[in-house]
Amino acid sequence: MVRIKDIAKLANVSPATVSMVINNRGNISEATRKKVLKIIEELNYQPNNVARSLKTNRTRTIGVIVEDITVFSSPEIIHGINESADEHGMSILLTNLRVHRLIGNNFENFDRCKQSVMNAVEELLSRQVDGMIYIGIHNRDLTGLINIPKPVVFTYCSASGENQYSVNYDDELAAFEATEYLIQRGHEKIALISGLIDSIPSHDRFTGYYRAIREHGLPFNPVYVKTGDWEFESGYVMAKELLALADKPTAILAMNDLMAGGVLEACRECGVRVPEDLSVVGFDNREISFYFIPKLTTMGLPLNELGRKSVEILVRAIEGEPIPEKSVKLKCNLVERQSVMPVRDGLAIQ
């Protein structure tokens, strides 16, 4: 490996001078700068970042802790983090907790994972990362989980604390817009299949749904609200119940794509055509929604943006710049496909 010392010797200058031209600091005459650059080029010299880090006390690396990289949302968020980190000259030290593999969706058992979190944090700290990003797989409050003197931003989950930030998407607004989208197409009987009721997203999405209904002067019918558990099967079961109603809904909004898939399956079995007889809207825009038949219209999550925003905030925090909001919510965007049709003359599903 060629060192700064070698370059200095060949260029007949001191190591300090070489360091300065590399970092564009100090006043260096154009002549020596060129001379040094030429040698660097010739020897294909690359500064040793480990040594640099030791001296500057900055590693330009972000520790990323992801609860489970195999969950659908994680890769796209990491994608965004990587993009933005690149642009900021930062690298990513990745740790995967495998939470989903360990406890599935039973977050009451999350305590079991806390030791892994601690280990990951310690390891990252001993590697002197400048800050951390924690990627959840379910939006919940993680305040107190991580306690370190460096900035950390939580995404797809949240936490409040000194030098801690959260970036998420706006669940309520998303559900509001999805519902409004249906209303604008003439639907008045809109059913909702919720996720597990104790979760923040379920709660916020219900609020958005309810607000859209009321703001448009529609009656709220509790019979149209069903609670599932985020899985395909529960969408199927709830849809069956909904389709058995005397006064059937003309549209169903499911709180995730999996349950929407279950709705589609129930319709197929009952001879209900989607979207002619019933419109269906999902949530998440995961890959699978594209392959459902019909292709599912669904609320897309700003995953890439979640990642990008997280590093933007983190970098500001690292630089010690002021950060306006401790918690930011990004907007979702509806992906229109083939599972929604305007209701005509009240004709849908009679």
Next chain:
Amino acid sequence: MVRIKDIAKLANVSPATVSMVINNRGNISEATRKKVLKIIEELNYQPNNVARSLKTNRTRTIGVIVEDITVFSSPEIIHGINESADEHGMSILLTNLRVHRLIGNNFENFDRCKQSVMNAVEELLSRQVDGMIYIGIHNRDLTGLINIPKPVVFTYCSASGENQYSVNYDDELAAFEATEYLIQRGHEKIALISGLIDSIPSHDRFTGYYRAIREHGLPFNPVYVKTGDWEFESGYVMAKELLALADKPTAILAMNDLMAGGVLEACRECGVRVPEDLSVVGFDNREISFYFIPKLTTMGLPLNELGRKSVEILVRAIEGEPIPEKSVKLKCNLVERQSVMPVRDGLAIQ
């Protein structure tokens, strides 16, 4: 931050001694070892790995370059890498090339990405990684792409060169076993929907299919072999052609799950029941195959193992240990679900 020097002072020993107890080296009396450990515990001291790396010339970090983290195979491979790296006390520096986003499946355009590869490699090198793992998104030969004095292993792609290794799954064996699985259930008219014909996997899988047919004394019927392009739509089109044949196949093996999904859709349209009238087997076991109706029987890829094996080999290479094979192929495992049925009395699909 507390340093080794602080511990030494408090324990009334030299920094060298502290270093030795931390690293379990040299001969330290039980008494001083305990004394030092106690202080370390009390101050919650964490060694600075940056300093350590500078001195030892080992960072215990693996540079991972992934062509595209949003492609289905990548997260699970990274999952495996992370697991095994953890076990070896290594960390992962992750770089995402976003190749799929940039060029899709048109690998003739890969030249455009080479600059990103170079940048990633340089960055990783300047961060002094001990070795690298390159995760492809399509099995092809990448010899010459990376040229560095450190070991690198290629997975889901391959390359040969000094200190370079490849780990993949065995395409031919997988196709052989999938075909044999069908034959063992009485199928004799087995169609194959291939991926793009210029790809290594297509070629190897065809070979496996052909070998199974012949080894079981069945006639090879070229009419049963169709070429798709890996996409859903092509599976649909090819299945339609196959179903229009006078002498229809009783089973279709598709070279990936997407095309198998297309087959399922074609069957639905034509009133062909799966698996009663036609058995279908996919390839990849991506998440989506679980949600197809019927749930797809498919050849599962050993993605996690690909990742694990990659770091095992890399670690050996880093340690300078001998590595038996430059290229290793792992076995795939069939995931049995609901799209295959034994053929009875030649009754299938008449």
Next chain:
DNA sequence: CTGAAAGCGCTTACAG
């Protein structure tokens, strides 16, 4: 069994 010293490859005041 333990300590003093040198050094890993950089950067950064400081002096000139």
Next chain:
DNA sequence: CTGAAAGCGCTTACAG
């Protein structure tokens, strides 16, 4: 505009 020197936090022969 440039160089000599100190030091970041460790580890590792070497001496005792």
